[in-house]
Amino acid sequence: MVTANTKPNREASPLSNSQLTPGVVPGRLRADAYRDNFSDKEPPLDAHEAAVAADRCYFCYDAPCTTACPTAIDIPMFIREIATGKPEAAARTIFDQNILGGMCARVCPTEQLCEEVCVREVAEGQPVEIGRLQRFATDALMATGRHPYERAAPTAKRVAVVGAGPAGLACAHRLAMKGHDVVLFDAREKPGGLNEYGIATYKAVDGFAQKEVDWLTAIGGITIETGKALGRELSLAGLRAEHDAVFLGIGLAGVNALRTEGEDKAHVHDAVDFIADLRQALDLSKIPVGRDVVVIGGGMTAVDAAVQSKLLGAESVTIVYRRDRDHMSASEAEQHHAASKGVRIITGAAPVRIIGNGAVREVEFAYTREEGGKLLLSGETFRLRADQVFKAIGQALDGAPEGLELSGRKIAVTGPGRTSMPGVWAGGDCAAGGDDLTVTAVAEGRDAAEDIHASLIG
Numbered sequence: 001m002v003t004a005n006t007k008p009n010r011e012a013s014p015l016s017n018s019q020l021t022p023g024v025v026p027g028r029l030r031a032d033a034y035r036d037n038f039s040d041k042e043p044p045l046d047a048h049e050a051a052v053a054a055d056r057c058y059f060c061y062d063a064p065c066t067t068a069c070p071t072a073i074d075i076p077m078f079i080r081e082i083a084t085g086k087p088e089a090a091a092r093t094i095f096d097q098n099i100l101g102g103m104c105a106r107v108c109p110t111e112q113l114c115e116e117v118c119v120r121e122v123a124e125g126q127p128v129e130i131g132r133l134q135r136f137a138t139d140a141l142m143a144t145g146r147h148p149y150e151r152a153a154p155t156a157k158r159v160a161v162v163g164a165g166p167a168g169l170a171c172a173h174r175l176a177m178k179g180h181d182v183v184l185f186d187a188r189e190k191p192g193g194l195n196e197y198g199i200a201t202y203k204a205v206d207g208f209a210q211k212e213v214d215w216l217t218a219i220g221g222i223t224i225e226t227g228k229a230l231g232r233e234l235s236l237a238g239l240r241a242e243h244d245a246v247f248l249g250i251g252l253a254g255v256n257a258l259r260t261e262g263e264d265k266a267h268v269h270d271a272v273d274f275i276a277d278l279r280q281a282l283d284l285s286k287i288p289v290g291r292d293v294v295v296i297g298g299g300m301t302a303v304d305a306a307v308q309s310k311l312l313g314a315e316s317v318t319i320v321y322r323r324d325r326d327h328m329s330a331s332e333a334e335q336h337h338a339a340s341k342g343v344r345i346i347t348g349a350a351p352v353r354i355i356g357n358g359a360v361r362e363v364e365f366a367y368t369r370e371e372g373g374k375l376l377l378s379g380e381t382f383r384l385r386a387d388q389v390f391k392a393i394g395q396a397l398d399g400a401p402e403g404l405e406l407s408g409r410k411i412a413v414t415g416p417g418r419t420s421m422p423g424v425w426a427g428g429d430c431a432a433g434g435d436d437l438t439v440t441a442v443a444e445g446r447d448a449a450e451d452i453h454a455s456l457i458g
């Protein structure tokens with residue numbers, strides 16, 4: 001069975017070793033096809049479309065959509081503001097609860113959250129387009145270039161926020177708004193975390209992740225230091241000594257290993273590296289892709305890697321997941337999106353061997369079955385031709401921060417992100433509890449900031 005030990009995410013980039021297999025090549029498509037394939041997945045609403053979409057809202061009392069939103073955005077309120085021609089006021093309503101409302105409008109699985117419980121969905125099978133309306137409003141305000149919040153009077157308190165992903169950014173912004181000085185550290189070259197490196201290119205086009213960071217930090221009081229990682233350039237003890245509080249939003253930088261025979265063959269990569277390479281590529285036609293691509297996993301990362309392989313020109317792309325579709329963490333909408341792009345999904349099978357002479361040529365899978373709550377391999381196997389394989393079987397902490405208690409494989413927290421160490425909070429994917437969603441990370445970062453503020457000010 002697939003096992004899940006972690007190893008640091010330092011595997012060679014998929015850009016690096018295309019020489020071993022002629023099938024893995026860049027430039028499979030006409031030059032203009034890349035632009036078309038990787039353009040906005042869902043184009044923004046124009047003003048008329050937004051007015052029509054907003055008009056469908058019943059402005060429910062005790063709105064179930066707001067209850068379903070992890071950041072508790074007052075959804076009927078912002079939709080009413082759009083309906084009455086005030087998109088910037090609508091954006092302010094959104095940002096009051098979720099300062100990364102622009103990115104969440106692009107990546108939230110709304111069909112599992114607010115739109116799933118929308119009374120229009122329940123009654124008619126067609127929800128109000130909450131996500132697209134949120135994007136309409138937040139884009140309108142961000143396009144003005146104005147930052148809508150002002151800082152409170154300086155408190156002379158200094159807080160270290162480690163990790164400039166969704167949780168860290170939300171925490172840093174809320175702390176800065178309260179008048180604290182924030183130093184926002186990130187291990188990578190650019191801030192943004194998952195938003196910058198970990199989602200499909202067509203979900204956040206035109207450098208939106210960077211634009212959002214620039215807009216958010218325009219509040220002032222936030223200093224960004226990149227290229228600094230906890231356990232490398234930074235220590236928890238050092239951060240605590242130099243700051244009044246510390247927030248950890250370090251995500252999950254370790255990648256689970258398959259521990260399957262042949263995993264070290266050429267063109268077997270971590271899907272997160274492939275996705276990051278695509279996001280940072282200046283020219284997508286330079287990214288090598290196989291003719292027959294196999295992606296192992298069942299989450300969003302698997303879908304993002306598979307769909308983008310197809311969009312780069314792979315002829316056959318297959319996702320193989322060890323359990324049934326209901327257990328896939330990729331949403332139904334994402335699964336349909338993958339299918340619509342020609343990605344095949346095989347469930348109930350796990351890899352047992354990666355075959356090839358130097359480079360991967362085939363992957364052997366065994367069908368799985370559940371017995372007493374355990375997933376077991378049946379003796380029945382099949383093989384898929386593959387000249388490129390992406391592993392997307394989950395991520396984990398890349399080394400636990402020193403001195404912190406863990407819960408399972410994540411940092412243990414109570415209440416609004418308090419860790420076992422006084423003065424240290426944590427939130428987002430690295431912290432136990434909550435879904436691994438951007439919007440949940442934003443809520444946790446924001447709530448931890450409120451708790452940090454209360455503890456600093458008393």
Ligand code: SF4
Pocket residue numbers: 056057058059060063064065066075076079117118119120128130
């Ligand atoms: Fe509007 Fe649907 Fe929310 Fe009701 S549940 S307030 S109709 S978006």
